[in-house]
Amino acid sequence: MTQRLVVIGNGMAGARTVEEILARNGDFTVTMFGDEPYGNYNRIMLSNLLAGVESEEGIYLNDLAWYQDNGITLNAGVRIERIDRFAKMVYATDGTATPYDKLIIATGSYSWTPPIKNIHNPKRGFHQGVFAFRTLDDTRGMIRYARDHERAVVIGGGLLGLEAARGLQNHLSDVTLLHAMGHLMERQLDEKAGHMLQASVENKLGIKVITNAMTTEILGKDRVTGVKLADGTVIPCDVVVVAAGIRPSTQVAADSGLTVERGIVVDDQMRVQDEDDIYSVGECAQHRGNLYGLVAPLWDQAKVLADHITGRDTEAAYTGSKLSTKLKVAGIDVASMGLIAPETDDDEVIIYNEPKKGVYKQLIIREGALVGAILVGDNSKAASLIQSFDRVQALPEERAELLFDIGGPAGEVKPEDMPDDAQVCNCNGVSKGAICGVVNAGCKTVSGVMDKTRAGKGCGTCKPLVQRIVEWAAGGEAEEDPAASWYVPGVPMPKPELMAAIRKYELKSVSAVFDKLVAGGEHDAKSKMGLASLLKMMWADQYVDERDARFINDRVHGNIQKDGTFSVVPQMKGGVTTPAELKRIAEVAERYNVPMVKLTGGQRIDLLGIPKEQLPAIWADLDIPSGYAYAKSFRTVKTCVGSDFCRFGVGDSTALGIAIEERFQGLEGPGKMKLAVTGCPRNCAEAYVKDLGVVAIDGGKWEIYVGGAAGAHIRKGDLLATVDSAEEVIRLTGRFLQYYRENANWLERTYAWVPRVGIEKIRAVVVDDAEGIAEALDAAIEEAVQAYKDPWKERAVPATPGQFRTSLPLTVLPQVPVRS
Amino acid sequence: MTIAPIAKTILGPIDEIPFGEGRTYAVGPDMIAVFRLRDGSLRAVSAVCPHKGGPLADGQIDNKVVVCPLHLYAWDLSTGCSQSGQPPISVYPVRVDDGHIILGD
Ligand SMILES: Cc1cc2nc3c(=O)[nH]c(=O)nc-3n(C[C@H](O)[C@H](O)[C@H](O)COP(=O)(O)OP(=O)(O)OC[C@H]3O[C@@H](n4cnc5c(N)ncnc54)[C@H](O)[C@@H]3O)c2cc1C
Ligand code: SF4
Ligand code: SF4
Ligand code: FES
Numbered sequence: 022m023t024q025r026l027v028v029i030g031n032g033m034a035g036a037r038t039v040e041e042i043l044a045r046n047g048d049f050t051v052t053m054f055g056d057e058p059y060g061n062y063n064r065i066m067l068s069n070l071l072a073g074v075e076s077e078e079g080i081y082l083n084d085l086a087w088y089q090d091n092g093i094t095l096n097a098g099v100r101i102e103r104i105d106r107f108a109k110m111v112y113a114t115d116g117t118a119t120p121y122d123k124l125i126i127a128t129g130s131y132s133w134t135p136p137i138k139n140i141h142n143p144k145r146g147f148h149q150g151v152f153a154f155r156t157l158d159d160t161r162g163m164i165r166y167a168r169d170h171e172r173a174v175v176i177g178g179g180l181l182g183l184e185a186a187r188g189l190q191n192h193l194s195d196v197t198l199l200h201a202m203g204h205l206m207e208r209q210l211d212e213k214a215g216h217m218l219q220a221s222v223e224n225k226l227g228i229k230v231i232t233n234a235m236t237t238e239i240l241g242k243d244r245v246t247g248v249k250l251a252d253g254t255v256i257p258c259d260v261v262v263v264a265a266g267i268r269p270s271t272q273v274a275a276d277s278g279l280t281v282e283r284g285i286v287v288d289d290q291m292r293v294q295d296e297d298d299i300y301s302v303g304e305c306a307q308h309r310g311n312l313y314g315l316v317a318p319l320w321d322q323a324k325v326l327a328d329h330i331t332g333r334d335t336e337a338a339y340t341g342s343k344l345s346t347k348l349k350v351a352g353i354d355v356a357s358m359g360l361i362a363p364e365t366d367d368d369e370v371i372i373y374n375e376p377k378k379g380v381y382k383q384l385i386i387r388e389g390a391l392v393g394a395i396l397v398g399d400n401s402k403a404a405s406l407i408q409s410f411d412r413v414q415a416l417p418e419e420r421a422e423l424l425f426d427i428g429g430p431a432g433e434v435k436p437e438d439m440p441d442d443a444q445v446c447n448c449n450g451v452s453k454g455a456i457c458g459v460v461n462a463g464c465k466t467v468s469g470v471m472d473k474t475r476a477g478k479g480c481g482t483c484k485p486l487v488q489r490i491v492e493w494a495a496g497g498e499a500e501e502d503p504a505a506s507w508y509v510p511g512v513p514m515p516k517p518e519l520m521a522a523i524r525k526y527e528l529k530s531v532s533a534v535f536d537k538l539v540a541g542g543e544h545d546a547k548s549k550m551g552l553a554s555l556l557k558m559m560w561a562d563q564y565v566d567e568r569d570a571r572f573i574n575d576r577v578h579g580n581i582q583k584d585g586t587f588s589v590v591p592q593m594k595g596g597v598t599t600p601a602e603l604k605r606i607a608e609v610a611e612r613y614n615v616p617m618v619k620l621t622g623g624q625r626i627d628l629l630g631i632p633k634e635q636l637p638a639i640w641a642d643l644d645i646p647s648g649y650a651y652a653k654s655f656r657t658v659k660t661c662v663g664s665d666f667c668r669f670g671v672g673d674s675t676a677l678g679i680a681i682e683e684r685f686q687g688l689e690g691p692g693k694m695k696l697a698v699t700g701c702p703r704n705c706a707e708a709y710v711k712d713l714g715v716v717a718i719d720g721g722k723w724e725i726y727v728g729g730a731a732g733a734h735i736r737k738g739d740l741l742a743t744v745d746s747a748e749e750v751i752r753l754t755g756r757f758l759q760y761y762r763e764n765a766n767w768l769e770r771t772y773a774w775v776p777r778v779g780i781e782k783i784r785a786v787v788v789d790d791a792e793g794i795a796e797a798l799d800a801a802i803e804e805a806v807q808a809y810k811d812p813w814k815e816r817a818v819p820a821t822p823g824q825f826r827t828s829l830p831l832t833v834l835p836q837v838p839v840r841s
Numbered sequence: 842m843t844i845a846p847i848a849k850t851i852l853g854p855i856d857e858i859p860f861g862e863g864r865t866y867a868v869g870p871d872m873i874a875v876f877r878l879r880d881g882s883l884r885a886v887s888a889v890c891p892h893k894g895g896p897l898a899d900g901q902i903d904n905k906v907v908v909c910p911l912h913l914y915a916w917d918l919s920t921g922c923s924q925s926g927q928p929p930i931s932v933y934p935v936r937v938d939d940g941h942i943i944l945g946d
């Protein structure tokens with residue numbers, strides 16, 4: 022049944038939430054109330070309007086026609102003064118009463134006025150000549166008044182005050198900025214950065230700045246003549262703009278008995294505490310103790326609210342936002358995120374300071390992750406820093422790379438200096454020109470460009486360069502890709518939500534996921550493999566295996582090669598084989614004229630160049646289990662000879678490696694899992710650079726390293742634990758792999774996942790069971806291990822008609838060279 | 842978009858192709874990949890990927906595109922157009938009649 026949705030507040034959050042609800046085809050009749058007599062406009066743009074670089078028409082987000090077209094009743098200029106939660110009615114100052122089934126409160130904030138003598142006029146609110154800076158009416162009034170006057174004072178040296186001061190310069194010649202604190206923007210900038218900004222504002226813009234300035238009185242009776250500071254200084258002026266901060270508009274909510282602390286208290290679904298049918302979004306909402314005064318978090322809140330209220334995903338949860346600002350404050354580049362000062366002795370602080378140029382950069386790094394950054398005067402690195410900050414990415418060893426484009430071959434090149442035909446992606450042969458072409462054709466997201474050109478989709482090392490080129494080609498304005506957080510590109514949900522929805526609706530096949538979770542039930546080829554792997558992990562033997570959801574490698578259990586043939590890799594646990602097996606492999610290779618027999622990096626024998634139609638016969642003749650050289654799954658355990666034969670070995674690495682491989686063979690995951698066990702720290706099996714590597718150390722102990730890599734990326738693993746027995750190694754290995762399987766993004770190898778989540782967190786969960794889920798992880802991995810079947814056991818009967826039929830005549834293809 | 846004319850040919854029973862997959866058929870000198878979409882309809886395109894000769898019938902499909910298994914470029918199954926600036930592939934008329942796959946008009 023169509024429900025009645027009432028929205029109080031027609032500002033940025035309220036209107037955006039309604040847009041999101043419409044986009045999800047929510048079944049509502051919508052009524053909106055806004056006490057400003059306008060449609061919905063972009064409040065941020067008021068700064069531009071004041072500065073004269075934007076017109077009034079240009080700042081509207083939704084005009085009146087939009088409301089009409091979408092069947093929304095807009096009551097513009099009507100203020101709600103009370104909500105009756107029991108009768109489910111809202112009452113407006115014009116005497117009307119409106120019933121609702123669901124209510125959204127999005128009343129935003131009002132600008133706060135510090136206690137200053139004579140600032141108010143008993144009859145008219147503000148003294149004539151005194152203005153706030155919050156609404157379109159404020160801005161209009163300010164412009165009108167400023168035009169006919171000469172000297173302005175702005176009270177408040179935060180973002181808004183700076184914008185106001187800059188904007189006023191457009192209308193009058195003399196602007197003074199008063200700030201009660203010691204330096205400008207003290208919430209976002211440290212002292213040095215604040216002073217640097219002040220110097221730029223004064224020298225470049227010609228705005229006078231006075232810090233530690235407590236305004237105590239507005240002078241003048243009929244018209245403003247000046248302001249007086251606590252120390253007695255008088256600054257003559259005829260316009261005063263107050264931009265001293267904002268307070269959430271919670272009056273209506275508080276008067277109506279809702280829970281209000283600093284803001285209206287909401288839960289992770291943006292529902293007002295203790296209410297079933299009342300929600301709140303935007304600056305008036307208090308979520309997990311935080312209030313947000315920038316728009317980016319509001320967008321996230323709006324999405325969650327819309328998902329929840331339309332029933333599209335009732336468990337969608339907003340978990341808070343990390344705040345970062347990247348702005349031209351009064352024409353000067355400023356970016357700030359996270360901490361502005363170190364908090365512990367271990368926090369790394371990196372500062373670069375070039376006062377003459379007005380450039381200041383500061384980074385705060387904790388345990389290898391960026392927790393704070395300030396940039397003044399040069400925002401060229403802001404985008405990448407915000408990204409590291411948001412996603413808690415691993416930082417380059419050479420910290421200076423974070424602040425400047427230096428080091429590493431990829432770091433050196435600037436997009437503008439590259440010739441058009443310079444090859445950017447060496448795996449897929451994509452040039453700078455090709456990337457720019459796609460950007461110019463309108464695709465401005467990094468992932469969109471990667472999809473269209475395949476740049477960065479090989480080994481991935483060129484991704485940062487691709488990103489820089491996209492940003493450069495898009496004029497510094499690469500768009501945020503909403504899909505960046507999705508698990509697979511075709512289903513609009515990050516992994517935890519996707520898993521929750523799959524569980525809730527009991528979706529056991531890939532097509533069921535598309536049908537239920539994608540608008541219009543659109544299937545997506547590029548998402549199938551990731552979904553298949555996820556579902557298999559979640560449902561084990563209840564998973565409904567649709568063969569077309571598998572990549573060809575998984576359909577025929579072999580790795581496809583450049584000529585359309587496949588490779589056959591018999592299992593060789595821990596790299597150990599027998600003469601009899603070797604003989605069998607050799608005979609089969611001869612019988613089928615295998616073009617190349619090769620030892621792999623994972624200590625196995627690879628038979629390369631097998632036509633698809635021969636695969637079942639070869640496996641039948643080999644009669645050895647599959648070595649899983651394909652699939653996003655557990656691959657091998659490399660071992661050294663260890664204590665059996667080696668003079669130095671202190672642990673039986675071979676036996677442990679075989680035991681691990683036996684237990685976890687064929688296990689699927691979001692990425693490949695390559696392991697190793699080495700018999701002493703001399704590390705002949707290269708265990709420090711594996712997804713999980715085990716090193717025997719003296720005293721019968723084993724060290725377990727995780728998150729290592731020695732492929733396109735190189736990383737030494739982090740020490741997870743040191744344990745006393747081989748059994749303990751196997752137990753923690755299983756638990757770690759399961760935690761990775763459940764939490765990593767699709768195709769995210771452990772070398773990216775471990776630093777993203779943090780080794781401390783992983784250790785707490787996997788070793789110390791801090792979250793009490795160890796038992797569940799152990800049980801889940803046990804179930805997965807038990808579900809293992811060697812795919813080649815079923816070779817006699819094809820799983821689908823023509824499973825092994827050739828797809829190409831091999832003769833027309835480039836032949837793999839045969840070496841004699 | 843290139844819909845290539847081709848003489849009417851019966852390729853074989855529809856059951857030879859599982860839903861959501863493709864199979865290759867040799868038709869005279871041409872190799873043609875026929876896909877059976879999950880909605881039951883058929884698409885026929887040239888079997889050899891114009892990028893580097895990949896076997897398109899081994900690719901993954903949805904109701905719109907085929908993704909080549911070698912380098913994962915995608916082509917529209919109805920128009921043959923590449924989504925990534927590659928040369929187009931040929932598209933052939935195809936339908937089911939009485940349980941058989943009929944290529945050509
Ligand atoms: C000049 C300026 C520049 C800014 N620049 C930036 C920027 O660069 N970047 C950034 O991220 N953010 C910026 N902001 C902040 C951003 O505009 C706010 O975070 C955002 O507008 C908050 O949205 P909201 O919907 O919560 O509140 P609002 O947009 O304020 O909307 C609330 C609406 O509800 C109405 N209302 C209140 N009570 C009632 C009632 N009882 N009945 C009916 N209607 C009611 C109000 O009149 C208002 O129209 C700027 C703000 C200003 C003022
Ligand atoms: S095995 Fe060699 S050719 Fe193949 S992807 Fe790795 S580096 Fe490239
Ligand atoms: S890692 Fe140690 S035990 Fe293993 S082979 Fe090398 S030296 Fe010997
Ligand atoms: S051969 Fe088909 S995408 Fe490269």
